[in-house]
Amino acid sequence: MKICFVISDLNKEVVGTSVVLLKKAHELGHTALVMDVGGFNFVHGSPVDIRCKSVPKNIAYDSPEEFLEKMQGEDIPWKVISSNELDVLFVRNNPTEESESRHWAEHSGLAFARMIQQQGVLVLNDANAMAHSFVDKMYFEELPQNIKPKSVVTRNKDVILDFWKNSNKEIVLKPLEGSGGQSIYLIGKQKHNFNQIVNSLIAKGYVIAQEFLPEVSKGDVRVILMNGKILTKEGQPALIRRINRDEDEFRSNLALGASAEKAEMTPEIERIVQLTGPKLIRDGFFFVGLDVVKDKLIEINCMSPGGLSYTEEIGLPDFTDVVIKAIERKVEYRKVHKDGISNRELATLD
Structure with a gap:
């Protein structure tokens, strides 16, 4: 499988979900590539070209940090290939995090992803679904009212x-x-x-x-969904409790200093997933993050959900192989059924 991860800017990337998924795809024997959102090239009448880096087969590293450092280094050259060579384009850049000086980056990745999807390359999440939910918080408003503040x-x-x-x-x-x-x-x-x-x-x-919600002072739970269901390995669900750095901080973002620990499944989380999962499946969302406070869903991340880089240090399994193997199955389905299954349907098939 040849899979390319689209991120915002490789030189500014930190070790997170995109990096550990890229690393795992390589470790499972796939051709793993990474590109900046500014690396698309289009000439009318031709497939979209992409400027990317390929993870070398002989790359050596002892940690995700060293892996990223080597990918960012000049020893691994940039190259331009046709997007037609890809099996999968995994769009992982977050348009809402772009600065005003990079306004161009907000919509361009999705626009090119839609073109590549039309060429027959599997795009995750479905490009039309991501375009529809470009403003995550408005897509959030389409979800059932009784599970939201x-x-x-x-x-x-x-x-x-x-x-x-x-x-x-x-x-x-x-x-x-x-x-x-x-x-x-x-x-x-x-x-x-x-x-x-x-x-x-x-x-x-x-x-x-x-x-x-007063309960937010105790933090929230990041629920990672795959194919509309809670990502699970060895019987353990991908639930990460994010604890605020102090009692006066109501934001639970890990990037702002919150700490992480293993969270337990609750009936409230199960109900929220039961009510949101079918819509996510229908719309073509393969990989999604839900943020839950007690019995309320407070946010949804459809564009670039994170959390997988923290799981092992808090006593959860490494879920990255489960994600990559799920993508492998989708590629196999595409080879068997060709155009018989749409990208939107394929994106959420188990």
Whole structure:
């Protein structure tokens, strides 16, 4: 299998889910490639070309960090190949994390991925599904209301103020487009800096106001789904509890200093997955992250869910081989059925 991972910028990449999946694909004997989102080239009438690096067969490393360092080094050259040579394009860059100076990178990866998908290459997640859910938080609003906190999406300050008054005067504000815990604010009963915060968020786009869940102070649980079901290995589910760095921090992002530990399955998590899984399967989402606080789903990551690089250090199995082997099966299905199964259907077949 020849699989290429699309990331934002290899030189700025850190060890995370994309890196450990790339490494595992190589270790399982596949041709594993990686490319920046800016590495697509298109000439009308020809397949899309991609500028990528291939993991050398003889690469030696003792850790994921050393593996990444070698992939970033000049000893491994960039090369240009036709996307028609690929079996799989795994789109892992997160458009919502791009800076203003890289505005071009927000939509371009999905646009090229759709073209490559039309060529017959398996694209994960399904490119049309990712385009539909480009703003994760709006796709989140399509999910059943009874498993989510109350919320409103707006650019109207008065609407936010009314929502605050009707939500026990405790809400969370965040930009509709954004991730990684950036620009997220808790507005409490004292309404500190309300005007300043709202004005700064509205200036950048739409704002989502969400009722504050007190339980969030204890952290949340990242639930990793594959094919619409909880990713599982050796009977253990991929559930990662993210614990806030201190009791005053309500954001549980690992990138912001939260710690991770193994989480237990609960009836509430099972119910949330039962209610979201069918929609994810229908829409073509192979690999997704859900963030859960007690019995509420607070966020969904359809573009580049993380967490797999932490599992072994918290006592969970290494799930990366399960993910890669699931992709292997999809490639085999494609060879057998050719165009008989759409990319969207194939993306979530077990």
